[in-house]
Amino acid sequence: MRRQIPLALVMIFGIFMIFQYFVPHESSEWVYEFLLDWIYIIGIFALALGIWSLIRVSVEKIHSRKSGWGYPIITLAGLFLMILFGFIGRRDGVWGLYFMTAEGLSNPMFRHFFDYILIPIQSTMFALLAFFIASAAYRAFRARNILASLLLIAALIVMLRFNPYMGPIGPYVADTASWLLNVPNLAAKRAIIIGIGLGIVATALKVILGIERGYMGKG
Amino acid sequence: MNIFERMMSLDRRWVFLFVALVCVATYIVPFEIPVRVDDEVRSIFEFIDTLRPGQIVFVAIDYDPNALAELHPMTYAIMEHCFRKNLKVIVTALSQNGPGMAEQAIRDIADSVRLDREYGGVKYTGREIVRGEDYTFLGYKPYYALVILGMGQDFRIPFPTDYYGVTLDSIPMMRGVHNYAQVAVVVDLSAGNITDAWIAYGQGRFGFPLALGLTGVMGADYYPYLNSGQVFGIMAGLYGAAQYEQLADNPGRAKDGMRVQVYAHLVIILFIIMGNVGYFMSRRKRAGAAR
Numbered sequence: 001m002r003r004q005i006p007l008a009l010v011m012i013f014g015i016f017m018i019f020q021y022f023v024p025h026e027s028s029e030w031v032y033e034f035l036l037d038w039i040y041i042i043g044i045f046a047l048a049l050g051i052w053s054l055i056r057v058s059v060e061k062i063h064s065r066k067s068g069w070g071y072p073i074i075t076l077a078g079l080f081l082m083i084l085f086g087f088i089g090r091r092d093g094v095w096g097l098y099f100m101t102a103e104g105l106s107n108p109m110f111r112h113f114f115d116y117i118l119i120p121i122q123s124t125m126f127a128l129l130a131f132f133i134a135s136a137a138y139r140a141f142r143a144r145n146i147l148a149s150l151l152l153i154a155a156l157i158v159m160l161r162f163n164p165y166m167g168p169i170g171p172y173v174a175d176t177a178s179w180l181l182n183v184p185n186l187a188a189k190r191a192i193i194i195g196i197g198l199g200i201v202a203t204a205l206k207v208i209l210g211i212e213r214g215y216m217g218k219g
Numbered sequence: 220m221n222i223f224e225r226m227m228s229l230d231r232r233w234v235f236l237f238v239a240l241v242c243v244a245t246y247i248v249p250f251e252i253p254v255r256v257d258d259e260v261r262s263i264f265e266f267i268d269t270l271r272p273g274q275i276v277f278v279a280i281d282y283d284p285n286a287l288a289e290l291h292p293m294t295y296a297i298m299e300h301c302f303r304k305n306l307k308v309i310v311t312a313l314s315q316n317g318p319g320m321a322e323q324a325i326r327d328i329a330d331s332v333r334l335d336r337e338y339g340g341v342k343y344t345g346r347e348i349v350r351g352e353d354y355t356f357l358g359y360k361p362y363y364a365l366v367i368l369g370m371g372q373d374f375r376i377p378f379p380t381d382y383y384g385v386t387l388d389s390i391p392m393m394r395g396v397h398n399y400a401q402v403a404v405v406v407d408l409s410a411g412n413i414t415d416a417w418i419a420y421g422q423g424r425f426g427f428p429l430a431l432g433l434t435g436v437m438g439a440d441y442y443p444y445l446n447s448g449q450v451f452g453i454m455a456g457l458y459g460a461a462q463y464e465q466l467a468d469n470p471g472r473a474k475d476g477m478r479v480q481v482y483a484h485l486v487i488i489l490f491i492i493m494g495n496v497g498y499f500m501s502r503r504k505r506a507g508a509a510r
Contacts, residue, residue: 118316135504138231138490138493138494141495
């Protein structure tokens with residue numbers, strides 16, 4: 001029964017969701033919305049598990065003084081401070097703890113932590129990519145064979161397409177770049193997308209029919 | 220080690236230094252990069268530009284601060300364009316850090332729209348952007364595919380209240396607005412897989428006009444959808460944002476950033492050429508020595 005019940009549930013709901021798509025009846029829509037709500041409910045449990053897991057792993061690291069044990073302190077401080085700021089807000093000029101309403105969003109510390117800590121940190125991390133890409137392009141883009149040469153030429157054309165200093169060949173470079181994006185790139189991407197789509201359908205059918213059971217674990 | 224071998228194996232710190240110098244210099248020195256407008260960006264601008272006052276544009280801010288440099292300029296250009304044209308805007312943020320990005324953008328755009336400006340020879344009087352009348356910010360909900368599907372039934376299913384806890388029924392601009400059928404266009408500004416969900420679960424199922432604003436590296440992946448008509452326009456990367464700014468006659472962050480990007484690309488290209496010259500000359504020399 002431990003295996004049959006989950007398999008039966010997956011098959012029933014899987015087949016229902018396929019047919020529901022083609023049945024625009026009110027009752028079908030109601031069941032569909034009801035099922036969507038269930039996914040949120042399950043997701044909330046996943047969120048709680050995720051937070052608990054983060055706390056446990058961080059505390060263990062701090063407790064055992066593993067290398068880099070200072071970082072989990074920052075992680076936990078960030079987690080709890082943001083939660084705290086999110087609950088502290090002002091209503092009618094009075095500061096207080098608001099768990100059920102959105103007063104915390106107007107908390108200046110909640111905004112400042114996002115605007116002046118998170119945004120600069122994430123933007124900086126991404127900006128560093130420019131340097132690594134420049135270095136990697138310099139080392140990797142070598143015309144060692146025909147395929148590598150084609151890749152190199154295509155990359156240069158696409159990079160140069162919006163360069164205003166190309167003189168009279170500028171429009172030709174831009175048109176060639178558009179052609180590269182709209183013809184060879186499109187053909188390859190379309191083939192990949194169709195392949196992925198067929199793969200998704202095949203995997204979904206295998207799950208619904210109980211052939212693919214990896215989602216149940218070893219059970 | 221001869222000169223060609225040196226050209227091939229330059230210490231990467233030199234590459235970093237040159238890129239940094241060029242980025243800083245081009246950021247500091249003010250000059251303008253001419254921008255050529257592609258059809259896929261023009262179609263988005265023209266679609267929004269021809270909407271009637273009061274029509275609703277749905278802007279999905281589905282990116283985190285790491286894509287800020289490329290996608291924030293698009294958000295600014297499109298939303299300011301909408302507010303200047305007296306269009307209503309519904310905003311969602313379906314990535315975890317999206318709400319902060321959306322709030323920041325709304326605050327800055329509201330400041331800009333307060334000023335009298337002239338775009339494309341048309342004078343626009345500054346006005347106050349009012350939450351609930353000019354825009355509604357629905358906020359974030361997890362499981363973006365489900366949220367997109369849910370909004371197709373009714374915005375109130377995933378978002379009974381807006382981001383600030385106000386029930387949608389009590390928001391003036393949301394009266395009579397239930398789902399995508401009341402929205403003129405959806406513009407998804409995204410740095411990840413959420414775009415796929417907007418195409419498959421949103422446009423595919425509900426058939427609304429969909430335009431995309433993407434990071435530069437994502438652009439090429441979504442051209443098939445442009446060609447198939449599933450999306451009617453794509454803005455890719457900073458260049459896409461600069462094109463929109465050019466069309467809206469509202470130069471901002473993207474046109475500023477293009478200076479840095481164009482010259483940084485030139486430096487990268489020069490390094491690539493240098494590496495290849497070194498590679499070919501060393502190979503030729505080795506082949507000569509072997510003979």
